[in-house]
Amino acid sequence: MKTTTKHAGGGNNIRTMKALVFQGHHGLALVDKPKPTISEATDAIVRITTTSICGTDLHILNGDVPAITPGRILGHEGVGIVEEAGQGVLGFHKGDKVLISLITSCGRCGFCKRGMYSHCCSGGWLLGNKIDGTQAEYVRIPFADTGLHLLPPRADDEAAVMLSCTLPTGLECGTLSGHVKPGDIVAIVGAGPVGLAALLTAQLYSPAEIVMVDLDDNRLKVARSFGATKTVNSSDGRAAERVMSLTQNAGVDVAIEAVGLPATFDICQAIVAPGGRIANAGVHGKPVDLHLERLWASNITLTTRLVDAGTTPMLLKMVQSGRLDAKKLVSHRFDLSEMVKAYDTFAHAAKHHALKVVIKNGILRR
Ligand SMILES: NC(=O)c1ccc[n+]([C@@H]2O[C@H](COP(=O)([O-])OP(=O)(O)OC[C@H]3O[C@@H](n4cnc5c(N)ncnc54)[C@H](O)[C@@H]3O)[C@@H](O)[C@H]2O)c1
Ligand SMILES: [Zn+2]
Ligand SMILES: [Zn+2]
Numbered sequence: 001m002k003t004t005t006k007h008a009g010g011g012n013n014i015r016t017m018k019a020l021v022f023q024g025h026h027g028l029a030l031v032d033k034p035k036p037t038i039s040e041a042t043d044a045i046v047r048i049t050t051t052s053i054c055g056t057d058l059h060i061l062n063g064d065v066p067a068i069t070p071g072r073i074l075g076h077e078g079v080g081i082v083e084e085a086g087q088g089v090l091g092f093h094k095g096d097k098v099l100i101s102l103i104t105s106c107g108r109c110g111f112c113k114r115g116m117y118s119h120c121c122s123g124g125w126l127l128g129n130k131i132d133g134t135q136a137e138y139v140r141i142p143f144a145d146t147g148l149h150l151l152p153p154r155a156d157d158e159a160a161v162m163l164s165c166t167l168p169t170g171l172e173c174g175t176l177s178g179h180v181k182p183g184d185i186v187a188i189v190g191a192g193p194v195g196l197a198a199l200l201t202a203q204l205y206s207p208a209e210i211v212m213v214d215l216d217d218n219r220l221k222v223a224r225s226f227g228a229t230k231t232v233n234s235s236d237g238r239a240a241e242r243v244m245s246l247t248q249n250a251g252v253d254v255a256i257e258a259v260g261l262p263a264t265f266d267i268c269q270a271i272v273a274p275g276g277r278i279a280n281a282g283v284h285g286k287p288v289d290l291h292l293e294r295l296w297a298s299n300i301t302l303t304t305r306l307v308d309a310g311t312t313p314m315l316l317k318m319v320q321s322g323r324l325d326a327k328k329l330v331s332h333r334f335d336l337s338e339m340v341k342a343y344d345t346f347a348h349a350a351k352h353h354a355l356k357v358v359i360k361n362g363i364l365r366r
Helices: 057-063 158-160 168-177 193-205 217-226 239-246 262-271 312-321 334-348
Strands: 002-005 016-022 027-034 042-050 078-085 097-100 136-142 147-150 183-187 210-212 229-231 251-257 272-280 301-304 330-335 356-360
Touching: 002 158, 016 334, 027 334, 057 334, 078 136, 078 158, 147 312, 158 312, 158 356, 168 193, 168 272, 168 312, 183 193, 183 262, 193 210, 193 217, 210 217, 210 239, 217 229, 217 312, 229 239, 239 262, 251 262, 251 312, 262 272, 334 356
Parallel strands: 002 027, 183 210, 183 251, 210 229, 251 272, 272 301, 330 356
Antiparallel strands: 016 027, 042 078, 042 136, 042 356, 078 097, 097 147
């Protein structure tokens, strides 16, 4: 990863802020950027108190999301305090503590009416993609009334920030798209935060077995402590064979892909049982081979999905009641000034025993 750090030269100039900027293939820098301002009446400006890094940010660095151009402030996960609300924002006021959804939605278009907020005609996944994101001191949130969730003042930032993207993705793109049912045998390929979120939420539907597959023994150990019944390290290239033997060659009812590589999609295709579901959550930058020569007669269902984050209010209730321990996904904490180090830790998770890394913006506030 190429990195540079540029320091502010302007003293206490409140018109600038620190932000983590994409600089093209594997390039990152913490730089001074203009503080965002309200551009539409429905916008809010949020001062970020906690943000995090997603596997999707690693795909962006790897060039897998080519629409993202150098200069973009990354990040789509965040908790903060409303600094300013536009005149058209009805539900939020200066000083409110808020959770930022990764998905921007107008609430009025045909896709929003169907609950497919990720495909909103004037929204979707904008933050840290088509507009500047949350890995900064401040962020502009369009359609703030739908893109923000009110948090109690004492809500735990670290638990809440897991609901911007990670937990809704595991639930919606994995567990719900895969239609996990009581008694199912489920395999989750990828034990990163999204795979672990699928593991936590799949258990709400009482599957008989959950097999986790990853290359990282630490993440597999964590998966067992989170309720995985079996784990498979795929570094020898024989994961599919092992999952088949663990299931007496029956295969799995649900195979959740939570990595985003041809090799891991192949594992899912090789282990899905007749009548089973492959739920793809991973962001893919390269084509995969779809093995219809094997699967055409197997009555399988394949789903793809960009998370809609429509389940976030429900997940928030579960976190607030103590039914879902979101905070246990967090392994490392950094200050915003250490953003580049935070990326390095998350990108080399096995070396650092990392799950989710959270970044706090306290010290730099001016
Ligand atoms: N569909 C969506 O809306 C959506 C939303 C958020 C994240 N995502 C995607 O979900 C995926 C997971 O995100 P994350 O934050 O957990 O990322 P992550 O990078 O932390 O986790 C990926 C995991 O895959 C494992 N892995 C890599 N190669 C493997 C292999 N050959 N076999 C088994 N495991 C392997 C890694 O060891 C790692 O633990 C990413 O592709 C991310 O872009 C999708
Ligand atoms: Zn994400
Ligand atoms: Zn819409």
